[in-house]
Amino acid sequence: MNHLTSDQTIRISKATLMLLISFFGFLMLFSNFTDYPTNYEYIAHILSMDTTREGEKYSYRAITSPMAHHRIYWLIITLEVLFTAFCMTGTYQLFKNINTSAKKFHEAKKYALIGLLIAVFIYYVCFQVVGVEWFNMDESQQWNYKDWARHIVDFIMPLMIYVAIRIER
Numbered sequence: 001m002n003h004l005t006s007d008q009t010i011r012i013s014k015a016t017l018m019l020l021i022s023f024f025g026f027l028m029l030f031s032n033f034t035d036y037p038t039n040y041e042y043i044a045h046i047l048s049m050d051t052t053r054e055g056e057k058y059s060y061r062a063i064t065s066p067m068a069h070h071r072i073y074w075l076i077i078t079l080e081v082l083f084t085a086f087c088m089t090g091t092y093q094l095f096k097n098i099n100t101s102a103k104k105f106h107e108a109k110k111y112a113l114i115g116l117l118i119a120v121f122i123y124y125v126c127f128q129v130v131g132v133e134w135f136n137m138d139e140s141q142q143w144n145y146k147d148w149a150r151h152i153v154d155f156i157m158p159l160m161i162y163v164a165i166r167i168e169r
Contacts, residue, residue: 011094015095018087024152029077033077053136085115086111089111106168112163113163120157127149132146
């Protein structure tokens with residue numbers, strides 16, 4: 001009878017958690033492509049700063065061009081495609097190398113880590129840092145991604161550490 005070891009369980013858990021974040025990325029892309037107007041509206045309001053409490057005080061920061069809104073939104077979508085593609089490739093590599101040597105399994109993590117790093121850039125840097133600190137997104141009652149983005153980062157950061165750490169033998 002085949003017994004599951006702790007090492008195998010750790011490897012399986014890393015690959016499975018990457019599968020889950022890849023699924024999240026896929027759903028994000030599906031939403032962005034099938035419901036472009038709704039998500040675009042969020043981005044346009046955030047960039048325009050038209051619903052922040054102190055909109056006039058910081059209006060010099062606002063981007064009000066619809067063309068710029070579309071381009072920035074497509075940049076976000078492109079980054080989400082990259083994040084998802086790297087995470088899916090990383091998931092595949094982890095599952096493919098689940099029974100290989102520790103060195104080979106560790107090397108298989110690179111695509112997963114690149115994907116997670118892109119996700120940190122999107123959801124932490126773009127939404128939490130730029131969205132909140134520059135565009136005062138947190139001051140809008142209706143058009144605010146701050147908490148949503150924080151929840152994603154709260155999952156991605158520990159996942160990135162867990163995947164990167166070399167604890168399997």
